[in-house]
Amino acid sequence: MESGGAGRPVVYLFGAAAGAVFGLPDVVRDARGRGWEVAVGLTPAARGWLEAQLPGLEELTGYPVKSAYRWPGQPDVLPVPDVVLFAPATFNSFNSLALGLTTSWVVGCAAEALGKGIPVVVMPCVNTALAAHPQFARSVATLREAGVHVLLGEDGFVPNEPGTGDARPFPWDAALRTVDRVLGGPEERRAEWAALAEHWGPAWDHGWVGTSMGDLLRLALAEPGLAELWPCTSMNQLRLSRSRDFRDAGGESFPAVAAWQGGYRVLAAPAWEGAETVLETTDPAEALACLLGLLDRPGR
Numbered sequence: 001m002e003s004g005g006a007g008r009p010v011v012y013l014f015g016a017a018a019g020a021v022f023g024l025p026d027v028v029r030d031a032r033g034r035g036w037e038v039a040v041g042l043t044p045a046a047r048g049w050l051e052a053q054l055p056g057l058e059e060l061t062g063y064p065v066k067s068a069y070r071w072p073g074q075p076d077v078l079p080v081p082d083v084v085l086f087a088p089a090t091f092n093s094f095n096s097l098a099l100g101l102t103t104s105w106v107v108g109c110a111a112e113a114l115g116k117g118i119p120v121v122v123m124p125c126v127n128t129a130l131a132a133h134p135q136f137a138r139s140v141a142t143l144r145e146a147g148v149h150v151l152l153g154e155d156g157f158v159p160n161e162p163g164t165g166d167a168r169p170f171p172w173d174a175a176l177r178t179v180d181r182v183l184g185g186p187e188e189r190r191a192e193w194a195a196l197a198e199h200w201g202p203a204w205d206h207g208w209v210g211t212s213m214g215d216l217l218r219l220a221l222a223e224p225g226l227a228e229l230w231p232c233t234s235m236n237q238l239r240l241s242r243s244r245d246f247r248d249a250g251g252e253s254f255p256a257v258a259a260w261q262g263g264y265r266v267l268a269a270p271a272w273e274g275a276e277t278v279l280e281t282t283d284p285a286e287a288l289a290c291l292l293g294l295l296d297r298p299g300r
């Protein structure tokens, strides 16, 4: 998913008028550090609170901070988003989104994103009194049913007692991790590597591959250079891809490793037919090192 400037994914970061919104400049820096293009949107109330920070936010993102609907005929100033992160979402904005009341641009844009199939992540910021209001649980259920990632409770926001202010820090990490996962970033790739290693674990200890593929994958999990690539094992072959599209193996210029009981063959190309065998070894570490060497070859 790559649609922003220089092929970077575009994240819309929307905030409403809760104290955590003052953290947005730091969150923008963090998000940009992850390689995302970021455009900030604010409810009118949050815009008022952040007035002094608006020029800084616009400089950081390279886009105007948007709060109002455009005029008829006026061109849109922002690129199309790959994901919308609405955090913090107040009781007002959260319920508005669930109920389809699009009185602010950010709520309207998030509502429309849902209909367009663009992933939406929302982290509410409400105290326990507001969370106890009957509409709140209904809104959580409605939005989750519609496919929104609502980050509440475990791995999300835990409501504070009224009057205690920001007793706990707003869990921005959870929000950014979820966006990363939605975009298919390193977190998701790591999870894929781990799931594959488990699949080829002791439970698979039969047949002609045995656990040798698992041994290789467990070593690969600790290899930072590989976290950028998608892994795929078909039969006993490990292949890698940047695009995640393994249908056309010939289109991917990556090497592969074939494994069998206690042995490995490193191939310079992922196809069986005509594949160039670069190394045969019984040592998974040696096979992995050879694979990494092939990845570093100029022109790849």
Ligand SMILES: Cc1cc2nc3c(=O)[nH]c(=O)nc-3n(C[C@H](O)[C@H](O)[C@H](O)COP(=O)(O)O)c2cc1C
Binding pocket: 015, 016, 017, 018, 019, 043, 044, 045, 046, 089, 090, 091, 092, 093, 094, 104, 125, 126, 127, 130
């Ligand atoms: C200092 C302060 C902190 C607030 N914190 C919250 C909050 O954490 N959650 C919430 O739902 N409303 C909070 N509010 C109330 C909202 O700002 C208010 O309901 C506002 O109308 C929300 O509008 P918006 O959703 O369009 O941003 C706070 C208000 C103030 C003055």
